[in-house]
Amino acid sequence: MVGLRIVFFGTPQFAVPTFERLLASSHHVVGVFTQPDRPRGRGQHVTPAPIKASALAHGVPVFQPDRLREPSAIEALAGLAPDLGVVAAYGKLLPVTLLEVPRQGMINVHASLLPKYRGAAPVHRAVMAGETLTGVTIMRVIRELDAGGMFARATRPIGPDETSDAVEHDLARIGADLLVAVVNDLAVGHAREEPQDDREATYAPRLTKDEGLIDWSQPAATIHNQVRGLHPWPHAYTFIAGHRVIVRRSCLPDRSVDALAGTATAVDRGGITVAAGDGREVLLEELQPEGRRPMSSRDFLTGHPLRPGTRLGRA
Secondary structure (H helix, E strand, O other): OOOOEEEEEEOOHHHHHHHHHHHOOOOEEEEEEOOOOEEEOOOOEEEOOHHHHHHHHOOOOEEOOOOOOOHHHHHHHHHOOOOEEEEEOOOOOOOHHHHOOOOOOEEEEEOOOOOOOEOOOHHHHHHHOOOOEEEEEEEEOOOOOOOOOEEEEEEEEOOOOOOHHHHHHHHHHHHHHHHHHHHHHHHHOOOOOEOOOHHHOOEOOOOOHHHHEOOOOOOHHHHHHHHHHOOOOOOEEEEEOOEEEEEEEEEOOOOEOOOOOOEEEEEEOOEEEEEOOOOEEEEEEEEEEOOOOOEEHHHHHHHOOOOOOOEOOOO
16 A cells, blocks of 8 residues: 555544544655644643644644635645645634645544534533534535535443543544555545435534523433533533532432422531432532632532522523
8 A cells, every 4th residue: 555645634533543643554644734823721832733843743744724725725635745635723714725625625624523513612502412422534624614425433332421532532543543454445446435414414513602501490411411412612501609610520419309400408517418300419529619629519618608499690
């Protein structure tokens, strides 16, 4: 098998396993396109994205155009003479003029079982929706968002208490192996595409901070899924005694309660149990007060006394 010349498009940590698996394969990664450096983390320091850091560590040329439509970006890609483009969470739509440069086009590692959850936040949206199964799809990149033909899919169950970051971390590993297998097939002409059924498509838009506020009138399962789906960003939150508190971990006790939604029904060493809108309860296991470190509910109660009957959710 003759190795393909590959240009890689990616930015966050999700893309790193695929990039490094390609480096270890018989193919040749001749360049990396990633988004410009931006302020990151609590200190908002300008640091390179994970893919840039990995590329520099491996001596792979890095390109960071502000806009992919710029002639200089297209010229830079063409100058690398790629056989194939591989995309894994680049973070922006790729223009058609760029898609047409590699001899075999571009393929993408998408963290959902397409055609469900097309878009920027497929893992988080799947967890928030209470899905029990997700996966990775290797697909061809076309003009329409995540609508190209599918080369391969792999599935993974979602546990009832798993958070988005845990699921995404595992999907990154699964996607890396699946992607290299597809590239190998493309190199020898054995790859086959299956069209998506657009009638079954759903959309997974970017997350926003506004989605974090917990509505305690919702069913307990919906709230629990919100907590784990919005972890590690932007996080679900509520108000306790007028102060904003991030809810980092929760679970669902197997019992019902007769109390107003948002009422703390139990406050003890096990945590804070709150009534939801369907007569069920949500147990808050890990909290983070504004500007403080994450802590167990037990530690939170040490500095924030709370009585059963207190209503949560009011600013």
